[in-house]
Amino acid sequence: MRALVALALLGGCNKQERAVTQAAETLCTWGQLDNLQLNMLPESAGLEPLVRDADLRWAKDKAAEKAAAPTDNNPLAALGQALVDSVVAMGRATVEASAKHARCDVTEVTIEGERATVQLSRSVPDISDPGKAEDRLAEMRKLDSHEARVALLDELMDEASARKESTHTLTFLRQGEAWVIDYGLPEKKIDAIIAEQVELKKAVEEAEEAEEVLEQVKVVKAALGEQRKGLWVDTTFTLGLENGTPHTFSAATLEASWAGVEPRSFELELPEPLASGGSGEWTLTGNAFRALAKAEHPPEAALQVSVRELRGPDGEALVTVKGKAADERRLVEKAEEIEAIREKYL
Structure with missing residues (x-):
């Protein structure tokens, strides 16, 4: 009796291993080992039942997004789409021709519960061998039909004297009664977004440190001069740098506004470099102040000026908070994007 039970278990294991192996070989034949490229596959490939639901929905949505990209009344977009269409046509022919010539060798299958590794x-x-291959590929780009491109590639592959080999590790999951490949496409996107969040958080932290430094940079006087010919405004600033800022500055980005009026940014190029602890007075003119001067404000309102960035003689930003608000918004957007992916696919 025990022998029969053991034999039945062994038969079940062999059946599962065969199912996983067959799925892996089919995906390998079509070259869909790291991702599902629906726009590269013929309908006859029949790979959808071999793909995890979340990955399949992800791949379909991405394919639909690309197909829906508008090109009307946009010559550059239309040109870009034409290039994409050409690449896709070449890719589809390559995938189909390669499937006829691919050799797949499953070397190991490990099944642990509902997961399998192959x-x-x-x-x-x-077909990148030196010789006539390049000329033939150039010829293929001129062909109009998919069948003609596949036939030409098929011929080139028949004539090829060498083969390219790659090794892969695939993960499969039990989905109902079937074994399906787990590409982890939504998860990979989330990982990429998290990596972006790390960089954004770092940028925000650096901006917060910069704010502390810029607190040492005081605009001790700011006055709006009379408007000239309705176009130009003279503004005089005195920049006082307190001790403790170990830099020499040659330029700055300032932000000015009347109370209750949206701030306006403008650039200040210093006639002479200003070192820590120094001060200087400059008169600025420019259209940047026109809207600011014309904005409605109480007669007693004071001009508010803050320093957003200080640059060295080489033009590089030494201290800046210019991108902080945008980075903080992007952090919120990235968190919302992750939540949307999890809600829709996982």
């Missing part, structure tokens, strides 16, 4: 190698003819 090690395999894939090789296809190397």
Whole structure:
């Protein structure tokens, strides 16, 4: 009796291993080992039942987004779409021709509960060999039909003297009664967004440190001069740098506004470099002040000026908070994007 039970278990394991192996070989044949490229596959490929639901929905949505990209009344977009269409046409022909010549060798299958890991190698003819291949590929770009492109590639692959080989590790999951590949496409996108969040948080932290430094930079006097010919405004600033800021500055970005009026940014190029602890007085003129001067404000309102960035003699920003607000907004957007992906796909 025990022997029969053991034999039945062994038969079940062998059945599961065969199912995983067959799925891996089919995906390998079509070269869909890291991602599902629906726009590159013929309908006859029939790979959708072999793909995890979340990954399949992700791939379909991305394909639909690309197909829906508007090009009307946009010559550059239309040109870009034409290039994309050409690349897709070449890619589809390559995928279909390669499927006829691909060799897939599953070297190991490990099944643990509802998960399976597959090690395999894939090789296809190397048509980048020196000789006539480049001329033939250039010829293929001129062909109008998919069938003609596949036929030409098929011929090139038949003639190829070498093969390109790659090794892959695939993960499969039990989904109902079937084994499906787990590409982890939504998860990979989330990981990429998290990496962006790390960089954004770092930028915000650096901006917060910069704010502390810029507190040492005081605009001790700001006055709006009379408007000239309705176009130009003279503004005089005295910049006092307190001790403790170990830099020499040659330029700055300032932000000015009347109370209750949206701030306006403008650039200040210093006639002479200003070192820590120094001060200087400059008269600025420019259209940047026109809207500011014309904005309605109480007669007693004071001109509010803050320093947003200080740059050295080489033009590089030494201290800046210019991007902080935008980075903080992007952090919120990235968190919302992650939540939307999880809600829709996971």
